[in-house]
Amino acid sequence: MKVYLDNNATTRISKEVIEELSYALKIFGNPSSIHRYGRDAREIIEKARRRVAGAIGARREKEIIFTSGGTEANNIAVSGTLKKYPSKKHIITSRIEHHSVLNIFRYYEEKGYDVSWIDAGSDGIVDTEQILSELREDTALVSIMAANNETGAIQPLRNIVKKVKKISPRTVFHTDAVQFFGKDHLNAVELDADLITISGHKIHGPKGIGALYVKNGVKIDNIVFGGHHERGIRPGTENVSFIAGLGKAAEAVSHQQAGKDYRRIEELREMLIGGLLNIPGEVIINGSPDKSLVNTLNVSFKNIEGESVIMMLDSAGIAVSSGSACTSGAIEPSHVLTAMGIDPVTAQGSVRFSLSKYNTKEEIAYVIKQAGPIVKKLRDISPL
Numbered sequence: 001m002k003v004y005l006d007n008n009a010t011t012r013i014s015k016e017v018i019e020e021l022s023y024a025l026k027i028f029g030n031p032s033s034i035h036r037y038g039r040d041a042r043e044i045i046e047k048a049r050r051r052v053a054g055a056i057g058a059r060r061e062k063e064i065i066f067t068s069g070g071t072e073a074n075n076i077a078v079s080g081t082l083k084k085y086p087s088k089k090h091i092i093t094s095r096i097e098h099h100s101v102l103n104i105f106r107y108y109e110e111k112g113y114d115v116s117w118i119d120a121g122s123d124g125i126v127d128t129e130q131i132l133s134e135l136r137e138d139t140a141l142v143s144i145m146a147a148n149n150e151t152g153a154i155q156p157l158r159n160i161v162k163k164v165k166k167i168s169p170r171t172v173f174h175t176d177a178v179q180f181f182g183k184d185h186l187n188a189v190e191l192d193a194d195l196i197t198i199s200g201h202k203i204h205g206p207k208g209i210g211a212l213y214v215k216n217g218v219k220i221d222n223i224v225f226g227g228h229h230e231r232g233i234r235p236g237t238e239n240v241s242f243i244a245g246l247g248k249a250a251e252a253v254s255h256q257q258a259g260k261d262y263r264r265i266e267e268l269r270e271m272l273i274g275g276l277l278n279i280p281g282e283v284i285i286n287g288s289p290d291k292s293l294v295n296t297l298n299v300s301f302k303n304i305e306g307e308s309v310i311m312m313l314d315s316a317g318i319a320v321s322s323g324s325a326c327t328s329g330a331i332e333p334s335h336v337l338t339a340m341g342i343d344p345v346t347a348q349g350s351v352r353f354s355l356s357k358y359n360t361k362e363e364i365a366y367v368i369k370q371a372g373p374i375v376k377k378l379r380d381i382s383p384l
Contacts, residue, residue, distance in 0.1 A: 002317040003363040007202075008149050008179060008296060008354035009321055014204040016252060017245045021206065024244035031238055032229065041240050048247025052211055055250035056196065057187030065212045065230045066243050070178040070199035071100035073212040074143075076234060077174045077195040078104045080220030081141045082113070085172075088140035094118040094126045095339035096153075097145050101176055102335070105143070118144070120339050124153030124287040128160050135168045142173050146180035150336040150352055151287035152296025154184065161192050172218065178202055178210070182253035183262070183293045194218040198250075200242065204356070205249030209242035261357040266294035268355055268364050273297060275368030279375050286337055286350060295355040298337075300346045304378040309351050309371075312378070316370045321352050 004012065013021075024044050029037025031045050046061070053061045067073040078101065082091070093105050095117050109115045116134035120126050126144060135142075142164055147154045161173050174195040177186055182203035188196055196213035200206050214220060214233065226235025252258070269289070277283055282302035289297065301309060306322045313320055322334070333347035353367075 001363065001366050003367055004319045005353045005355060005359065005367065006319045006321045007356040008352065010201045010207065011204045011356055012358060013206060014249065014252065017205050017248045020248040021241050021245045024241035027240060031240060032227070044240055044244050045238055048243045051247035051251040055254035056181065056198065056213060057189050058213055059189055060216055062231070063213050063216055065214055065233050066238060067210045067212055067234055068208055069210040070176065070197050073197040073210045074098070074100040074176055075104055076212055076223055077197060077220070078141065078143060079223045080233065081172045081174070082108065083221040083223065084219055085140045088138045090114045090116070090136050090139045092116040092118065092131060092134050092139060092142045094120060094144055096120045096124065096126065096148050096336045097143070098149055098176055098178070101143055101145070122340055123291055124148055124151040124336070124340055125291060126155055128156060128163065131160060132163055132167060135164065135171065139168055139171045142171055144175055146175050146177040147184070147293050148336060149179045150334055151298045152292030153287050154180070154291055154293060157193070158191055165192065179293065183295055188213055188215070200246040200249055203249045203253050206242045206245040209239060209246045211246065262294050265355050265357060265359070268359055268361065269294060269297055271361065271364050272353060272367065276371060279372045281375065281379055284346060286340070286342060297353045299351050299353065300349040301351070301375050302346060302349055304349050304375065304382045306348060306350045308378050309374060312374045313370065316374070318367055318370060322350055
C-alpha cells in the first residue's frame with residue numbers, strides 16, 4: 001500500500017483543478033492585449049480573482065494580487081511595506097515562522113533594522129503579550145503566521161490583530177496563512193489583517209502560484225519593476241493557467257463540503273494519535289492537537305532519529321516528513337520545536353504526519369501497523 005501523509009509540504013492536485021488547468025492552457029492570449037484573445041485570457045484571471053476573494057472573505061476582488069507562490073507573496077509583503085515606510089526601522093515577527101519570513105527578517109536585521117523576535121510556548125502558540133509589549137512608534141510591520149507548518153499550531157490571530165491595531169493603528173499587520181487556508185475558516189474582513197499570504201499547492205492546486213491579499217487602502221511598494229500587471233505590485237505577464245487552477249482550488253475549499261472534509265480528517269488524525277501512542281516507549285505529541293490544524297500531527301519518538309523513521313516508513317510506502325520541505329537535508333533540530341523549548345534529542349526524533357481529504361481509515365490503520373515495528377527496530381539499534 002502507498003500512503004501519502006505529507007500534505008503540509010504539498011498536496012495532490014484535484015481532478016477539478018486539472019480540468020480547469022487543461023481548459024485555461026488552451027487560452028493562449030496575453031491578458032494585457034485588448035483583442036479577443038487577450039480579453040479571453042483576462043476573463044480567466046478575473047474569474048479566478050473573484051473566486052479567491054470570495055474564498056478568503058475579501059470585500060473587493062482588486063485586493064487579490066497573484067504571485068508565484070507563498071514565498072514571493074511573503075517577500076512582497078515584508079519588503080514592500082518597509083520600502084513604503086523607510087523611516088520606520090522596527091519590525092516584529094515570531095521565531096516559528098516559515099523560512100520565507102524568517103530569512104527576510106534576518107536580512108533586514110543585518111541591514112540595520114531592529115527586529116523583535118517573539119517566543120512560542122510549549123503548545124506552539126506565540127506570546128501575544130510579548131508582541132504588544134514590543135510595539136513602538138517606529139514599528140513598521142508585525143508578521144505572525146496563522147498556523148504553523150510543522151506543528152499545525154493555530155495562532156490566536158484575530159485577538160492579536162485587534163490588540164495590535166488598538167495600540168498601534170498605523171503598524172501594518174501581515175500573516176502568512178499558507179498552511180491555514182483550506183484547513184480552517186479564513187475571513188479577511190473578520191481577521192482585519194492588512195496583508196495575507198496564500199498558496200495554491202497547499203489546497204490541491206498547482207505549484208508555482210499564490211496570492212497576496214492587500215486590504216483596500218493599505219499601501220505597499222513594488223519590489224520588482226516592470227509593467228502595470230497586478231496593480232504594479234507584481235509586474236510580469238500573469239500565469240493564466242495556474243491562476244485559473246488557484247481560483248478553482250480556492251473555490252473548492254470554501255465550499256460547504258470542505259467542512260465535512262475537515263471533520264473526517266480530524267477523525268483520521270485522532271485514530272492516528274491513538275495508534276502511535278500505543279507504541280511501546282516514549283512517544284511525545286509536540287504541541288497541542290486541540291489548538292492545531294485538524295490535519296497535522298507532530299510526534300517525537302524519543303531516543304531515535306526522526307529521519308530514520310521517515311526513511312523506513314518510506315520503504316513501507318508511507319510518505320511523511322520531519323518538518324518544512326524547505327529545510328529538507330538540514331541536520332539541525334527544527335527551529336520551530338527549538339523555539340517551543342523542546343530539547344534537541346526529542347526534536348531530532350520528530351516526524352510530521354499531515355493528512356488530506358484523500359486519506360482513508362485503511363491507510364491510517366496501515367501506517368499504525370507499520371510504525372510500531374519500525375520504531376522498535378530503530379530503538380533496539382539506537383546508541384541513544
